[in-house]
Amino acid sequence: MKKRKKIKPAMIATYLLLTVLALVVVVPFVWFVSTSFDYVKSYSLRFPPRLIPKEFSTFNYKMAISNVPMLKYLKNTAIIVATSAVLNIITATLAGFTLSKGNFRGKGVILMVILSNMMVPFESKLLPIYSVIRTIGLSNTSLGVVLPSVLTNAMYIFFVKTFCDGLPDDLYEAGRVDGAGILRVYWKIYFPLLTPIIATIVVLDAINVWNDLLWPMVVLTQQDHYTVQIGLQMYNSGASGTTHAGTALALSVISIIPLSTIYIFCQKYIVQSIAFTGMKQ
Template structure:
């Protein structure tokens, strides 16, 4: 988006500072010289009040999701009990078996995985190659190419969806996963942008030295640049995976047959179909299933994800 170099630099170094902050403290200055404490010390009373407010907020943030899990384990009638029960009585685990037996959730998971994995794995390779070339190789007009690619971020997908749909229907790709894969697999501008930025911190002399040693460009990329970019790639990869996994608009345009739909479309359609049958536990169980994989990924890679998101903002 906005690319202010100074902000970017100061902010990314600042993040490095905060990261270091937790581990290593600056040597304390002699106390009592100035009124240092007044400015930096936090009032315990204020912090206690804030903790209470934050806890209250956390309840509001978590309640709907807890309720989703709770509803998924209720009986069909239990859903309507007043006052609402938070702990289902009895627990109906069978609903989850029904989700896998009677609905398209399983094929939805499979389709979502096919799309998300192929797009992100191959797309990451293409994006990092392009970022390497844009940052480190010589090509007349490469900055113009970069700007051209960036301009793609300015065009919202809804503006392109109708002509794209027509293109893909002409070649008979409607109701396949290809229209969800092909247009995005060739590279992700946001990823290219961040990786290019990242590579600017790598000295050019490294590449020059490798060239003089006679390494091929592919070799330089694979043995040198890719490992160097790995932290940045990992972070962008996860964010991209989550975005593709959670996408809804493109899949509902292209996928008609239930067994070909991605998970998000499957659960949205279940929402319509089973709401008339008042089978809310089933709908909620499917929703829980759609959230769980991403949640697990998030909890495992939480630190990397949070760092990369923090960087996203500061790279403005």
């Protein structure tokens, strides 16, 4: 394919248009971060709005840390994300591997039963799921937050199954001939080969779980167990007194630091993971 060297006016227009659109995304973001470092002597924000603070100040952050137990919220959320990741890896790879390489009666039916999870939205079953979680004593625990989604993660199972379908069957036969049990074959031979799809699942799941509000808010009713998102929502809604705009922005900035850090380093990988979900349709 030969690249055209001439710069056409249409090309310039395209770049211009894309840049304007990119600014629509970037400018609010920059305003958001920079205003969190801007000191204002009121509960509201500075007028007129400015993109660069005149004086760099960490006042809002001091307010945020001293008024809201943000570090505890960060810790709680990190534990939930990690629990979700580990359990998702175990359940998704085990079921995905079995549905791909397994040789047993009723495989099609079982696949349909598991995929039925994708057809019923989690949100339309909130109350009964919560009553199950409460009955088994998991309200206000990280496990209670992750368990219902981890045990119905049909999409991830489907990812693993599709990925596993592309791996050779000979490996399974070879392992069996050597006298290894099914679990051993799964763990020693296939599991290491599943690394790319496991990474995809972890990335997508971490973003979802970190940013989720509704279900964690249902399960976690005590402030000690709040996630970052619940903490933000509570502060913004003025549940703990008046909302200070600068503090609200600083809290929001703190809340996006972990994912932003991952985004900066694994940007390419995240893009691939998202693209992968679309390909599997």
